[in-house]
Amino acid sequence: MSNKVLMKGNEALAEAAIRNGCIYFFGYPITPQTELAEYMAKRLPKVNGVCLQAESEVAAINMVLGAASSGVRAMTSSSSPGISLKSEGISYMVGSDLPCLICNVQRGGPGLGGIQPAQQDYLQATKANGHGDLHLFVVAPASVQEMVSLVGRAFDVADTYRVPAMILADGALGQMMEPVDFDAALSERRELPEKTWATNGHGGKRKKNIVNSLFINPDELEKSVLERYQRYAKIEENEVLYEETMVEDADIVIVAYGITSRICKSAIEMARAEGIKVGLVRPITLWPYPKAALAKAAETAKHFLVVELNMGQMVDDVKVATNCRRPVSFFGRTGGMLPTAEDVLAEIRKINGGIR
Amino acid sequence: MTTEILLAGFGGQGILFAGKQLAKTAMHEDKCVSWLPSYGPEMRGGSANCSVIISDKEIGSPIINRPDVLIAFNLPSFDKFESKIKSGGILIANSTLISTKSTRDDINAYYIPATQMASENGLEGGANVIILGYFLKLTKLFDYDKFVDLMVAGIPATKTKLIENNKKALKLGYDYN
Structure with a gap:
């Protein structure tokens, strides 16, 4: 057999972060994410890292800001209500052009909500996880293996473009165990720019660096936002990830991410057995969104079906990407x-009846 | 082939451990595996269950709605899930804590007084492993010796008593008629 180990998503993600050189973790406990912080607390002291349980989520994200300013890889993790608390700090990190990793193991909301899996933070994560013009690089794993493989990707993109990255998981992925191959996940490495901006001490050998998100002069602030959006444009050009399953001949194309995409894959298999041609586009990056893949699917598909663990937060993204060429259910x-x-199969049948 | 196994009972009966042993052994046979525990309000109320899916191909949904095998450790679990077992599927019930019998004629139902056997043999808390032994015999899903090796490998070598007790419990279940 291969080098596989059986691990919970939360623990596997934590181990992957350490293996990708992140030894600074700041968090605050919340179900269903807690095993991630627990794993860090056990492991990081053994690799000369720092795992600190802050007094609050607000404190934790600001500790990440401080650590990232010094040029190290730093991360935090939480679940939905905790991410809302971190939003201010996340915006400050965007404004300061600081790379970091934020993990959201989503639970039901709004408010304190519940502790079961949900995808109700899609709009928050992809549109406005904080104030100001901003984006995060957002990836949605669909398996424990991807909870590992996307960690390296997220850190690399964050470091390359100086943006915070977010892993948008959910309670099921965090809690479930699946075989993980760390070696396979770590094989892909990219060249990263030197962090010449870091406030890491230099003994007077260079001009001092300042990490800051306050630009009181609007000219300067506008310039900094425009420069950042040039980097966002590059991310949209270079960093889109998605998976397609049986899209070529599909009459109905399902669009689903994360744990939901797996439920849809099971439904697609059943539908195909009944002779209904269904396919799947699974966005892996939620921002940047796989617009081109959906536009292409719209050339042949007759109908789109968005499936999510929320009230339809991604529907507009599919409509925009496909220019409303096909109905989106x-x-x-x-x-x-x-x-x-x-349940998903029943929806497929309903749509299929309409198509005929 | 895909086998969906649902294990359910009280918290503390070793449900999650038992499920993990099945998942781990399947992984070592290069199968695709998923293990999904309950962690919600039902866990806080004292009941626990876990879904283990073992397959030759990539696993879609990790959630089990209609199990091929239900291992019911207590009556509430039997009441909740017995009707959900796939036609032609298997029920393994801990008859010490489940006094009723399945009335379905489209499943194979097996009963083992695992909790009683555990206490009679000085294996308190070992009912889960006794049931695993019985499961191995009934389903022949895994090689017995390989299963033992992997189970033992997960226990610290210094805990010799625990290793012996688990081996004994597994054998008891396997030999049960």
Whole structure:
């Protein structure tokens, strides 16, 4: 057998972060994410790292800001309500052009909500995880293996473009165990720019660096935002990730990410057995969004079906990407409920009846 | 082939451990595996369950709605999930804590007084492994010796008593008729 180990998503993600050189973790406990912080607390002291349980989420994200300013890889993790608390600090990190990794193991909301898996933070993560003009690089893993492989990718993109990256997972992925191959996940490495901006001490040998998000002069502030959006444009050009399954001949194309995409894959298999031609586009990066892949699918597909664990937060993204060329239906459960593959199949049948 | 196994019972009966042993052994046979525990309000109320899927191909949904095998450790789990077992599927029930019998004629139902066997043999808390032994015999899903080796490998070598007890429990279940 290969070098596989059986691990929980939360723990595997933590181990992957360490293996990608992140030994600075700042967090605050919340279900269903806690195993991630627990793993860091056990492991980081053994690799001369720092795992610090802050007094609050607000404190934790600002500790990440401080650590990232010095040029090291730093991260935090939380679940939905905690991410809302971190949003201010996340915006400050965007404004300061600081790379970092933020992990959101989503649970049901709004408010304190519940602790079961949800995808109700899609809009927050992809559109406005904080104030100001901003984007995060957002990836949505669909397996424990991807909870590992996307960590390196997220850190690399963050370091390359000086942006915070977010892994948008959910309670099911965090809690479930699957075989993980760390060696396979770490094989891909890219060349990273030197962090010449870091405030890391230099003994008077260079001009001092300042990390800051305050630009009181609007000319300067506008310039800094425009420069950042040039980097965003490059991310949109170079860093889109998605997976396509049986899209070529599909009449109905499902669009789903994360754990939901797997439920959809089971449903697609059942639908195909009934002779209904269904395919799947699974966005792996939620920002940048795989617009081109969906536009291309719209050339042949007759109908799109968005499936999410929320009230339809991604539907508009699909409509925009496909320029509303085809009808876009939605099916989802929310508040921590998960649909079954049979539930999704029933939606597919309904749409298929309409197409005929 | 895909086998969906649902294990359910009280918290503390070793449900998650038992499920993990199945998942780990399947992984070592290069199968695709998923292990999904309950961690919600039901866990806080004292009941626990976990879904283990073992397959030759990539696993879609890790959630089990209609198990091929239900291992029920207590009555609430039997009441909740017995009707969900796939036609032609298997029920393994801990008859010490489940006094009723399945009335379904489209499943194979097996009963083992695992909790009683554990206490009679000085293996308190070992009902889960006794049931695993019985499961191995009934399903022949894994090689017995390989299963033992992997189970033992997960226990610190210094805990010799624990290793012996687990081996004994597995054998008891395997030999049960």
